[in-house]
Amino acid sequence: MTSRVALVTGGTGGIGTAICRRLASAGYKVATNYRSEDRARAWQAQMRSGGHDIALAKGDVSTYAEAEAMVRDVEQQLGPIDVLINNAGITRDGTFHKMTPDQWQEVINTNLNSVFNVTRPVIEGMRTRKWGRIVQISSINGQKGQYGQANYAAAKAGMHGFTISLAQENARFGITVNTVSPGYIGTDMVMAVPEDVRNKIIAQIPTGRLGDPDEIAYAVSFFLPDEAGWITGANLSANGGQYMGW
Ligand code: CAA
Numbered sequence: 001m002t003s004r005v006a007l008v009t010g011g012t013g014g015i016g017t018a019i020c021r022r023l024a025s026a027g028y029k030v031a032t033n034y035r036s037e038d039r040a041r042a043w044q045a046q047m048r049s050g051g052h053d054i055a056l057a058k059g060d061v062s063t064y065a066e067a068e069a070m071v072r073d074v075e076q077q078l079g080p081i082d083v084l085i086n087n088a089g090i091t092r093d094g095t096f097h098k099m100t101p102d103q104w105q106e107v108i109n110t111n112l113n114s115v116f117n118v119t120r121p122v123i124e125g126m127r128t129r130k131w132g133r134i135v136q137i138s139s140i141n142g143q144k145g146q147y148g149q150a151n152y153a154a155a156k157a158g159m160h161g162f163t164i165s166l167a168q169e170n171a172r173f174g175i176t177v178n179t180v181s182p183g184y185i186g187t188d189m190v191m192a193v194p195e196d197v198r199n200k201i202i203a204q205i206p207t208g209r210l211g212d213p214d215e216i217a218y219a220v221s222f223f224l225p226d227e228a229g230w231i232t233g234a235n236l237s238a239n240g241g242q243y244m245g246w
Contacts, residue, residue, distance in 0.1 A: 001027035002225075005078045007071070008032045009061050009118055010088030011054065012043045014187025015137060018213035019085055019220055024052040026221070028083065031055035031074040033067075061088045062109035067117035080125050083224055086115045086159070087137040091189055096150040104151045111155035115162055123170070132175035133224050136163050137216070140183040140239045156181075160235050167233035176232040178223045183239025186210040206241030 006023045010016045011032025024030045024047075032054060034040030040056050047054050055077045059070025074081060089111045092103040119134060126132030141149050142156025160179045167177040184190050184201055190210060193201070202210060219238040223231060237243065 003027055003029065004082040005029045005074075005080060006031070006083035006085065007074050007081050007118075007122070008085040008087055009114065012040055013087070013089075014189065015182065015185060015213045015216045016085075016087045017043070017047075018217040019087060020047065020054050021050070021052050022214070022217040022221055023083070023224075024054060029055070029078045031057055031078055033057050033059045033061060033070045033088070035060050061114035061118050062106075064117045064120075067114065068121045071118060071121040075125075080129060081122050082126070082129075082131060083133045083135075084119060084122050085135050085137065085220060086118060088114055089137065089139075089155075089189075091149070091152055091192070093148045093152070093193075095148055099151065107151035108155050111152065112158045112162075115159055119162075119166070123166075123175075126175050127170065127173045130174040132170070132173070133228075134163075134166065134175065134177045135220050135223050136160065136177075136179045137220070138179045138181045138235070140181055140237065140243050143181055143235075143237070143245055144243045163235070164233045171232055174229070176223060176229060178232060179235040180216060180219045180223075181235055181237050181239065182211060182216045182219075183237075183242045184210050185213055185216060187213060204242055205239075209240065211238065211240055 006028040008019050011020045020030050057070045057073035059066040061067045092107050136159040138159045139156040141153045145153050163177050163179045219236050
């Protein structure tokens with residue numbers, strides 16, 4: 001069992017919830033951020049009833065000031081952050097020739113600028129303590145592109161560019177930085193894709209099904225223990241075989 005502190009952004013969402021649960025079960029002291037207090041408290045109570053105690057800190061990760069305040073709040077509640085999972089993300093799908101500036105900016109701010117906003121206040125402490133684990137939750141669509149997702153694919157590809165630069169800068173400090181790229185997982189985000197489109201996508205997945213959030217939480221956990229210290233700058237695909245680029 002570990003007693004390290006982990007911050008999972010977007011922890012109340014589909015994949016985030018599975019990551020929070022898995023880390024809490026492994027002994028991590030886990031926190032996540034929230035924007036809507038009522039929804040987050042209800043989620044926290046549900047997690048507690050399942051035996052998982054997750055701390056909450058208010059903050060929209062798409063703005064630097066809120067993200068920094070959220071990080072400091074987590075440090076106050078649980079102590080220095082050892083593990084950061086940059087998981088928060090949204091979609092605003094649409095073909096590019098119809099995409100509005102808002103659709104572009106909301107996705108870039110929440111999915112990519114958030115990675116700067118949250119990691120920047122966390123990294124100095126990790127460097128001082130000479131240990132850290134940072135994992136970006138990217139996407140298969142950052143690797144292969146997706147019709148209707150120029151904004152999302154740009155942000156998700158950018159997350160891995162961030163990973164491989166940060167990995168180089170921080171390897172000497174005992175900090176590993178890696179990416180997990182999920183395929184289509186059975187979350188609200190994927191269920192919001194129109195059914196006919198979704199069925200066509202599922203038909204392209206060799207496993208013949210959507211992934212389970214726990215299968216992504218498992219992939220994330222692979223990067224966290226001490227014995228994973230040699231693995232940095234990696235991009236781990238967890239997509240049911242839908243994309244096998246290397
Ligand atoms: N390849 C080629 N053509 C495609 C296509 C594809 N993959 N997808 C749609 N089209 C075609 C349609 O057949 C249609 O053609 P016709 O007009 O000839 O009938 C045309 O594109 C529709 O284009 P529009 O500009 O009118 O598109 P729209 O405004 O109706 O929006 C869309 C379509 C939003 C892109 C919709 O197809 C969609 O939701 N696609 C799924 C996008 C997707 O995969 N999102 C993932 C969300 S989950 C997630 O992101 C998690 C993760 O990390 C995996």
